[in-house]
Amino acid sequence: MEHDVRKSSDNIIISSLDKLISWARSTSPWYFQFGLACCAIEMMATAASRHDLERIGMMPRSSPRQADVMIVSGTVTLKMATRIKRLYAQMADPKYVISMGSCATSGGPYWQYGYHVLKGVDLIIPVDVYIPGCPPRPESLLEGLLKLQEKIRHERPISEKLK
Amino acid sequence: MIFEDIKKSLDQQFPDLVLVAGEDPFHFITIALNKWSRLARFLHNNKDLKFDSLHCITGIDNGPENCLEVRYNLFSMTHRHWLEVRIELDRTDPRLPSVEQIWRTADWLERETYDMYGIIFEGHRDLRRILLEDDWEGWPLRKDYITPEFYREMPVPKDKI
Ligand code: SF4
Secondary structure: OHHHHHHHHHOOOOOOHHHHHHHHHHHOOOEEOOOOOOHHHHHHHHHOOOOOHHHHOOOEEOOHHHOOEEEEEOOOEHHHHHHHHHHHHHOOOOOEEEEEHHHHHHOHHHOOOOOOEOOOHHHOOOOOEEEOOOOOOHHHHHHHHHHHHHHHHOOOHHHHHHO | OOHHHHHHHHHHHOOOOEEEEEEOOOEEEEEOHHHHHHHHHHHHHOOOOOOOEEEEEEEEEOOOOOOEEEEEEEEOOOOOOEEEEEEEEOOOOOEEEOOOOOOOOHHHHHHHHHHHHOOEEEOOOOOOOOOOOOOOOOOOOOOOOOOOOEEOOEEOOHHHO
């Protein structure tokens, strides 16, 4: 009996709601499953068994309504840019954007003569984490995702609302 | 069939057809625009030639003072021989007959050539842009194309940001 009481008291964790919410958010940011160009191959490799995104709580969702993170993985053509804007608007708050690779960040190899490429996805939607590379290795993407999780963990959603 | 034989049988069927013939790096013939639709049907239907596969359609801009050009790369699965057909076009009004109903693959290839060079394929049943948006202005792979500064309020050149 005594043993049981001790055990249950061990299982109580005291925290603030703020911390709890941001902890919960940061440990399962589901990402929107779509790829734009060559960088998408590295994103797929990151999600596949060797690097395994699910071990950090990330899971691809095929609908923007269910996704928390949009990984812009590749060249943002002007034609696609109009779609990205729309998909971003369809995602539910809170939402985060990762700009993966030099194309999504600044136009990449098309920065000067790309008549059809948007020179950085941050011109149309806000970006949380930029990952350099052409393409970034899965390790860099993982690093970027962990940085994003860190950022989410430090958010204080309720106290910010009350302010 | 080797190229000399192909050329001989074309000469028999259409006198004065071949303007230039050569090898660069594949065997090609340059023909006049008004012969193309009859020639295309002949190349496809003749049982000794039987070019049943159209591999590629290429548009070329030879510079603002020169002509536009279209090249067709044909292959015969039956006889395993190749031919490249080149046609030069007037730059101010580039039009030529479509071969989309002869080789079905020409459907998208012609749409792409139209999209990039503004070459109009007469008789194509669905000639729309294929890669760019429908409201895009201009023909991007032409040498005199000017990159727009904005597209739907998004800046295009880097120095406009
Ligand atoms: S950054 Fe490099 S690898 Fe990534 S989409 Fe652009 S060109 Fe492809």
